[in-house]
Amino acid sequence: MEIFRKFSLFTAIAVAVTLGGTLSSCNNDNEDDNYTRHTLSNSFGCVTSIGTQTQTISSSMTYVVTFNYSTGKATVEITGLEMPDGTKYPSILLEEMTWKMKDGWRTIEASAPKSSISGFAQAPIFENVSIGLLDRIYNNAYIPAFYVKARVNTQYSLFSALNQQVFFGKTETVDPEGRVVTTRSTGYSFIINPRTMPLTATIGVARAKFVNNMPAQDFLFEDVPCTLNGNGTLTFEAESLIPTQNKVPNTNFPISDLEGVYDFMSGLDMDFDCTAFGKKYSVTADLDYVSSPDE
Numbered sequence: 001m002e003i004f005r006k007f008s009l010f011t012a013i014a015v016a017v018t019l020g021g022t023l024s025s026c027n028n029d030n031e032d033d034n035y036t037r038h039t040l041s042n043s044f045g046c047v048t049s050i051g052t053q054t055q056t057i058s059s060s061m062t063y064v065v066t067f068n069y070s071t072g073k074a075t076v077e078i079t080g081l082e083m084p085d086g087t088k089y090p091s092i093l094l095e096e097m098t099w100k101m102k103d104g105w106r107t108i109e110a111s112a113p114k115s116s117i118s119g120f121a122q123a124p125i126f127e128n129v130s131i132g133l134l135d136r137i138y139n140n141a142y143i144p145a146f147y148v149k150a151r152v153n154t155q156y157s158l159f160s161a162l163n164q165q166v167f168f169g170k171t172e173t174v175d176p177e178g179r180v181v182t183t184r185s186t187g188y189s190f191i192i193n194p195r196t197m198p199l200t201a202t203i204g205v206a207r208a209k210f211v212n213n214m215p216a217q218d219f220l221f222e223d224v225p226c227t228l229n230g231n232g233t234l235t236f237e238a239e240s241l242i243p244t245q246n247k248v249p250n251t252n253f254p255i256s257d258l259e260g261v262y263d264f265m266s267g268l269d270m271d272f273d274c275t276a277f278g279k280k281y282s283v284t285a286d287l288d289y290v291s292s293p294d295e
Helices: none
Strands: 021-026 035-049 055-068 073-079 092-102 105-110 114-117 126-134 145-152 156-162 164-174 180-183 187-193 200-208 217-228 233-241 255-263 267-276 279-288
Touching (some): 035 145, 055 156, 092 126, 164 267, 217 255
Antiparallel strands (some): 021 035, 035 055, 035 156, 055 073, 073 092, 092 105, 092 114, 105 126, 145 156, 164 187, 164 279, 187 200, 200 217, 233 255, 255 267, 267 279
């Protein structure tokens, strides 16, 4: 199943979320060979030196994750990994790792998996590997959640995830008089721009409504400064910005005091103020991977 389709909720947004990668399942008559293989491309990799906290961000990593249902083992092929010392690894293979289902996720845990590599005298050492894959399909589009955590060569920590993601959940808006509007029909996209330094992100808001009689609006918050932490979270904030609609800045809805935390293992929380119709509205979004629109 190709993931290069635009998710229908965001077709009105200039940059609809498209998650690069494929999902395929391969089953044989031999029960020992039942497995699924998932290709997760368009991923970033944040490698942090444990001693100096120096970071290197790889912008185009790919993971091929194979789950064997008969043996309970998994293999992971990693390409595009770059290290702070300048080393660039070709394809790395991690093998014979145990996987299980946990809270809807397929999780891989391995303290010291077997690793191999071609073209290098010695394969990098991986320790404390933790990998999670959560399948999500909306409107025939495969939109998984995915993360990788590991220690590499004893002195580096690796955190990796998809560059792009979509979220749903509860959006609560408080008007100047204290009245509250709550909705689950607003959707969000979060696109990390790993090639930009300092790091920035683009946040899409689809079907935003700050008051009950307001026509639904689609916005993009572009070039939002963010900080990627090696522990699997990203923080972002912007004192003020002008959202865009169809690539055109819309000064009628200025945004202020935007801040939030993106936890790649659970979801996204964000707050911002929007001035609309001469009034300021405070918006809080509590978003996760498993909620769907219009719940």
